[in-house]
Ligand SMILES: Nc1ncnc2c1ncn2[C@@H]1O[C@H](COP(=O)(O)OP(=O)(O)OP(=O)(O)O)[C@@H](O)[C@H]1O
């Protein structure tokens with residue numbers, strides 16, 4: 524089977540600071556990969572590279588057969604294939620919930636407005652936010668904002684969804700509703716790469732768990748392999764710390 | 767001075783106030799246009815654009831408006847012969863353009879980085895992100911400082927008296943020296959300025975409140 528994401532010897536540094544060191548990672552279609560690791564280990568940077576928000580110095584990333592390197596032009600065309608959900612939602616505050624969701628459709632895909640609204644309704648329905656279609660982001664809770672942000676990314680019909688700590692800015696009682704949406708997305712067969720410290724989610728949904736440390740993948744396997752039987756001492760230390 | 771005389775004088779100020787309004791309005795218009803252009807140049811990534819913008823802003827902010835006005839009206843005489851009012855409008859426009867450029871630049875740069883990233887990750891181009899996501903939010907944030915700048919421009923328009931534009935200040939001084947009523951004539955001019963600045967303040971406050979509906983951190 525062809526890989527949906529294929530990362531080969533990816534390196535990224537900011538000045539002298541090496542943030543990603545020669546990362547290799549393949550993700551199959553419909554696979555859900557959860558990335559864990561200490562703060563500063565490069566998790567966000569890796570996701571941002573997969574969405575080409577950061578330009579790596581070295582290595583290639585192949586998305587659904589299309590290879591991208593530091594010389595590739597027209598990155599915005601490839602980005603449509605990859606949806607991204609941010610820790611702080613990043614909804615557009617000057618647009619209603621519905622307009623947030625259809626912005627990509629009308630501006631990027633040039634879908635006619637009426638049709639975009641139909642698709643937008645379907646997406647909002649999916650995340651249980653249709654009743655808030657006409658309000659501004661300032662009027663809804665954090666969990667609701669994140670669900671709208673997921674709908675906004677899904678509206679572009681991406682092949683891959685990236686989540687960077689999607690629940691870590693939320694009050695504890697709002698985490699569940701967002702994880703529920705992510706879980707049903709995984710069940711529908713979406714290819715997902717998720718940075719999270721929600722271990723319940725990792726146990727239930729992840730096909731593979733990756734532990735990153737200082738810009739490298741030091742351990743990976745099923746949830747049970749990584750959690751119950753970690754091979755690496757650093758993984759052990761990290762896990763004892765978060766559980 | 768009895769009230770009837772006062773009113774008589776007061777009425778003669780109306781055409782001068784109209785001139786003040788006109789040079790202010792067109793000066794601001796030119797200033798906003800220049801401000802947008804130079805703000806975008808200033809934040810661009812090519813030196814070819816940022817350098818001229820920086821140069822313009824620092825020259826204008828580093829020299830007095832009165833000097834700029836005299837330069838345009840008298841100094842350019844051998845190149846172009848401009849009338850008094852166009853000279854005043856151009857000087858006011860160029861001068862305010864530099865300040866407005868800085869206001870827009872600050873507003874644009876104050877928009878959270880995540881906004882740009884969200885747009886980019888939807889597949890929008892840099893231009894689309896600027897036009898659809900950044901500028902609408904930046905414009906809202908620029909309103910209070912812009913309103914402030916407009917009030918400064920209105921008051922600065924009095925410098926046009928130095929090149930003989932028949933605006934409020936020149937009119938009051940001419941009347942004052944003709945009738946020896948310096949205090950009274952300057953007071954009438956002050957009343958006109960106060961009315962106009964109050965209206966400007968009222969308008970910007972109202973606009974600000976109206977646009978606030980959706981404006982909270984997200
Ligand atoms: N734009 C940047 N410029 C300079 N250094 C950066 C930049 N972005 C990230 N870094 C550095 O790169 C390293 C990795 O950052 P990254 O955000 O990928 O870590 P992370 O694993 O996501 O951490 P966290 O769990 O705190 O989100 C950190 O040391 C960070 O300070």
Ligand SMILES: [Mg+2]
Pocket residue numbers: 566567568687688
């Ligand atoms: Mg991070």
